[in-house]
Amino acid sequence: MSQVVLDAKIPKGPIEDKWSNHKASVKLVNPANKRKYTIIVVGTGLAGASAAASLAELGYNVLNFCIQDSPRRAHSVAAQGGINAAKNYQNDGDSVFRLFHDTIKGGDYRAREANVYRLAELSLNIIDQAVAQGVPFAREYGGMLANRSFGGAQVSRTFYARGQTGQQLLLGAYSALMRQVAAGRVKLYARREMLDLVVIDGRARGIICRNLITGEIEAYAGDAVCLATGGYSTVYYLSTNAVNSNGTAAWRCFKKGAFFANPCFTQIHPTCLPETGSGQSKLTLMSESLRNDGRVWVPKKKGDTRPPHEIPEDERDYFLERRYPAFGNLVPRDIASRAAKAICDEGYGVGPTGRAVYLDFAEAINRLGIDVIRERYGNLFDMYREITGEDPYKTPMRIYPAPHYTMGGLWVDYNLMTTIPGLYALGEANFSDHGANRLGASALMQGLADGYFIIPVTIGDFLADHRPDGLSTDHPAFAQAIKDVEDQIKRLLSIKGKKTVREFHWELGRIMWDYVGMARNAQGLTKAISDIRALREEFWKNVKVVGENEDYNKSLEFAGRVADYLELGELMAMDALDREESCGGHFREEYQTPDGEALRRDDLFCHVSVWEHKGDIKDSVRHKEPLEFEYVKPTQRSYK
Amino acid sequence: MKFRLKIWRQAGPDQPGRFEEYTVDNISPDMSFLEMLDELNEELVRQDKDPIAFDSDCREGICGACGLMINGMAHGPKLGCTTCELRMREFPDGSLITVEPFRADAFPVIKDLVVDRSALDRIIAAGGYISVNTGSAPDANAIPIPKEIAEEAMDAAACIGCGACVAACPNASAALFTGAKISQLALLPQGHPERERRVISMVNQMDIEGFGNCSNHGECEAACPKGISIVNIARMRREYIRAVRTGGQVRASV
Numbered sequence: 001m002s003q004v005v006l007d008a009k010i011p012k013g014p015i016e017d018k019w020s021n022h023k024a025s026v027k028l029v030n031p032a033n034k035r036k037y038t039i040i041v042v043g044t045g046l047a048g049a050s051a052a053a054s055l056a057e058l059g060y061n062v063l064n065f066c067i068q069d070s071p072r073r074a075h076s077v078a079a080q081g082g083i084n085a086a087k088n089y090q091n092d093g094d095s096v097f098r099l100f101h102d103t104i105k106g107g108d109y110r111a112r113e114a115n116v117y118r119l120a121e122l123s124l125n126i127i128d129q130a131v132a133q134g135v136p137f138a139r140e141y142g143g144m145l146a147n148r149s150f151g152g153a154q155v156s157r158t159f160y161a162r163g164q165t166g167q168q169l170l171l172g173a174y175s176a177l178m179r180q181v182a183a184g185r186v187k188l189y190a191r192r193e194m195l196d197l198v199v200i201d202g203r204a205r206g207i208i209c210r211n212l213i214t215g216e217i218e219a220y221a222g223d224a225v226c227l228a229t230g231g232y233s234t235v236y237y238l239s240t241n242a243v244n245s246n247g248t249a250a251w252r253c254f255k256k257g258a259f260f261a262n263p264c265f266t267q268i269h270p271t272c273l274p275e276t277g278s279g280q281s282k283l284t285l286m287s288e289s290l291r292n293d294g295r296v297w298v299p300k301k302k303g304d305t306r307p308p309h310e311i312p313e314d315e316r317d318y319f320l321e322r323r324y325p326a327f328g329n330l331v332p333r334d335i336a337s338r339a340a341k342a343i344c345d346e347g348y349g350v351g352p353t354g355r356a357v358y359l360d361f362a363e364a365i366n367r368l369g370i371d372v373i374r375e376r377y378g379n380l381f382d383m384y385r386e387i388t389g390e391d392p393y394k395t396p397m398r399i400y401p402a403p404h405y406t407m408g409g410l411w412v413d414y415n416l417m418t419t420i421p422g423l424y425a426l427g428e429a430n431f432s433d434h435g436a437n438r439l440g441a442s443a444l445m446q447g448l449a450d451g452y453f454i455i456p457v458t459i460g461d462f463l464a465d466h467r468p469d470g471l472s473t474d475h476p477a478f479a480q481a482i483k484d485v486e487d488q489i490k491r492l493l494s495i496k497g498k499k500t501v502r503e504f505h506w507e508l509g510r511i512m513w514d515y516v517g518m519a520r521n522a523q524g525l526t527k528a529i530s531d532i533r534a535l536r537e538e539f540w541k542n543v544k545v546v547g548e549n550e551d552y553n554k555s556l557e558f559a560g561r562v563a564d565y566l567e568l569g570e571l572m573a574m575d576a577l578d579r580e581e582s583c584g585g586h587f588r589e590e591y592q593t594p595d596g597e598a599l600r601r602d603d604l605f606c607h608v609s610v611w612e613h614k615g616d617i618k619d620s621v622r623h624k625e626p627l628e629f630e631y632v633k634p635t636q637r638s639y640k
Numbered sequence: 641m642k643f644r645l646k647i648w649r650q651a652g653p654d655q656p657g658r659f660e661e662y663t664v665d666n667i668s669p670d671m672s673f674l675e676m677l678d679e680l681n682e683e684l685v686r687q688d689k690d691p692i693a694f695d696s697d698c699r700e701g702i703c704g705a706c707g708l709m710i711n712g713m714a715h716g717p718k719l720g721c722t723t724c725e726l727r728m729r730e731f732p733d734g735s736l737i738t739v740e741p742f743r744a745d746a747f748p749v750i751k752d753l754v755v756d757r758s759a760l761d762r763i764i765a766a767g768g769y770i771s772v773n774t775g776s777a778p779d780a781n782a783i784p785i786p787k788e789i790a791e792e793a794m795d796a797a798a799c800i801g802c803g804a805c806v807a808a809c810p811n812a813s814a815a816l817f818t819g820a821k822i823s824q825l826a827l828l829p830q831g832h833p834e835r836e837r838r839v840i841s842m843v844n845q846m847d848i849e850g851f852g853n854c855s856n857h858g859e860c861e862a863a864c865p866k867g868i869s870i871v872n873i874a875r876m877r878r879e880y881i882r883a884v885r886t887g888g889q890v891r892a893s894v
Contacts, residue, residue: 050774053774054773057774068703068705069695069756069757070704070761071761072704072761072764072801073705077702077703077704078698078700078702087780089781125775127780128778129774129775129777131780131783131830132770132772132776132777133770133830134770134797134828134831135797136791136794136797137780138794139785141786141787143784143785143786143787144781145780161794161797162794162798166702167702167798167800168794168797171797175764175768176769176772176774178761178764178769179765179769181761181765182766188761190761213750213751242703243696243697243698243699244697277670279667279668279676280671281672281674281699282699282700284700383700383701383725386727387670387725387727389670389727452774453775456774500685502678544685546685546688546690552693554691554693555685
């Protein structure tokens with residue numbers, strides 16, 4: 001189909017030596033020269049903050065941008081359950097190889113071996129770094145670090161800080177960042193939204209931002225750009241992501257020439273609060289760690305409306321334990337989500353909508369006592385009670401899957417560089433490590449590995465060959481990019497249609513959830529593509545955006561994001577249609593085993609699908625990066 | 641449910657503000673306070689009116705972006721929750737609800753209910769960190785930390801930086817926010833090498849930003865959605881005295 005060769009630049013040698021060999025062979029920038037380079041980092045979540053801080057520590061000038069009013073609020077803050085590391089502090093047989101193996105298998109054999117091995121290796125350093133920063137991880141009475149288990153693993157390797165692990169790790173990275181801000185090595189630009197990438201002579205040289213307070217369109221020049229802008233789960237409208245999380249920065253880089261990998265690989269998280277009705281702005285996640293002690297069940301009788309405590313033990317179906325005895329309630333997320341959907345589809349769901357299953361702690365409370373449960377999950381139980389008005393210490397939680405994470409993202413090579421030289425993508429914004437399904441407690445690990453340990457090494461290799469040239473924003477490419485951004489804003493404000501931005505977003509979300517959600521088929525995907533196109537056409541004729549550009553204007557901010565989602569959604573559906581197999585979170589109903597598990601087709605689809613922008617979305621071209629497995633042999637995943 | 645809302649509107653930092661009244665109807669008791677405002681804003685947009693500006697992001701009580709004075713209480717009448725977690729079932733049907741921004745000299749209004757809380761970032765930049773470069777850390781289990789100490793540090797570290805403590809304080813003091821970070825790092829052995837310079841520098845920054853002094857009202861603790869205790873303010877004071885006695889001021893000014 002195409003002649004483009006995607007070189008992942010994977011170092012030679014045995015897998016356990018690749019990263020150290022690479023570190024030993026990359027080009028270096030002299031310490032005295034580093035301050036002559038300016039690196040733009042977009043985003044201040046785990047990947048962005050850790051990258052900005054670490055690059056500044058090395059001596060580079062860093063410009064760091066975030067859409068929030070403070071870098072500490074980036075959505076990594078909401079990660080609850082924990083972070084994996086192959087420390088083997090529990091003496092339960094863990095190792096770098098086992099974490100690597102679990103992650104490749106968990107991702108259903110659709111991730112790059114070399115990247116994942118490096119991630120497992122770096123997991124060790126991340127915990128050390130975080131502890132040194134003062135991250136208050138949970139500890140045992142002897143003073144040593146505590147661990148818990150997460151889905152898809154049979155060892156306890158998850159480090160945690162109550163149910164606020166993401167917050168604590170982010171505050172660690174944020175503190176390192178603010179130290180560099182105080183030292184003058186990082187210039188922080190809060191309340192800025194990146195709206196375009198500036199490419200000069202085929203190389204990323206700057207960004208265009210909108211100041212979210214004044215509306216001013218600003219230009220910034222640099223020697224490299226690192227995108228750490230997160231994922232695109234809010235394409236579904238209702239998701240566990242923050243309301244300002246969006247795919248715009250990555251999408252605009254795609255339109256400037258960065259290839260987009262596996263857009264259809266999205267994660268629907270099994271343990272979220274069910275939908276309640278109109279006006280809802282998000283779905284709240286209940287950490288996967290709850291599945292350590294909570295048991296998932298539904299009544300054995302269809303449409304049983306008795307309250308849960310009146311349903312006797314032998315009339316309950318603990319369907320995860322029944323279907324997956326080896327992993328039980330701790331199967332990976334894609335499997336748990338699909339099982340919940342299937343059981344509700346069959347009519348066994350509970351709650352007012354019938355789209356929920358119970359997550360029950362009664363047995364754990366009996367076994368361990370209420371105090372232990374409170375210590376482990378207290379804040380999650382409180383959160384549940386705040387939202388639902390029900391007490392999970394007394395009655396089981398009701399949960400249902402919700403969009404949570406996107407494994408797809410900008411294609412990057414082993415150095416985390418996209419197909420645009422000088423443009424890097426870090427954390428959830430790239431596609432690199434999780435294949436078709438991300439294991440719990442691995443997102444924090446990847447964001448921090450990318451930011452603390454990988455980019456500081458790999459970016460030097462590029463910069464050493466690209467001397468600082470004193471580029472300023474006076475270059476005509478910046479004026480052009482500013483004009484493009486301003487034109488789009490003017491266009492959005494001039495339509496003055498009848499339907500609000502939120503109405504369009506909601507409708508798009510319904511299409512995505514119904515046809516590009518937990519189960520997909522060719523007919524539905526084809527319909528999704530035409531429905532999205534029609535909605536996009538209507539958007540540009542009938543959207544209502546109020547106010548003006550020169551103001552704090554949420555209506556305008558969201559209009560730009562939804563406009564991009566109306567394109568990205570189509571590419572997601574195209575990718576899902578193109579991938580005629582089931583793997584991880586991508587479940588094509590046409591391809592399943594007799595007992596309803598995902599059926600991979602390794603002979604045809606053992607590759608990364610990498611999309612190139614060609615004007616209209618429907619003309620996007622799909623390239624392939626073949627995946628080779630030397631160390632973990634692809635098999636049908638079994639958690640039985 | 642139906643509510644009357646009296647909401648602070650202010651076009652910009654230098655513009656005069658005023659209350660405006662609105663009515664919302666068909667509100668579900670399960671809706672969060674911000675979802676109720678979303679509904680009102682949708683209606684305002686439909687009528688070509690300027691929607692009410694307010695900050696929010698995670699909508700699950702952890703990012704600290706949201707924060708409104710609701711009926712004179714930071715984050716509203718329910719203890720231990722943020723504005724985004726507050727549900728409409730907490731309010732009597734048909735009641736009048738007054739909504740204002742978090743007010744403090746150090747938190748200038750940007751627009752309507754949006755304030756500038758960057759002063760809190762600058763307090764952290766003044767010393768709310770442990771100076772450890774990436775890559776220089778020893779093994780994570782090299783320093784055992786008693787569980788009780790780790791838990792106490794975590795209690796302090798749970799601060800989400802929303803600024804409710806400042807808004808609730810009659811003096812607009814940031815002592816709880818600052819004390820929480822100082823406590824976390826003073827409790828942990830990793831924080832000890834810099835403890836004197838840290839406390840001096842962060843307390844100085846608090847003054848520079850225009851926050852008031854703490855006079856033990858305890859409103860901050862009551863308003864804190866994360867239950868951060870004023871014990872942390874006492875610890876900050878002990879740290880400060882300790883630092884001054886051991887010459888920390890001299891070192892901090894270097």
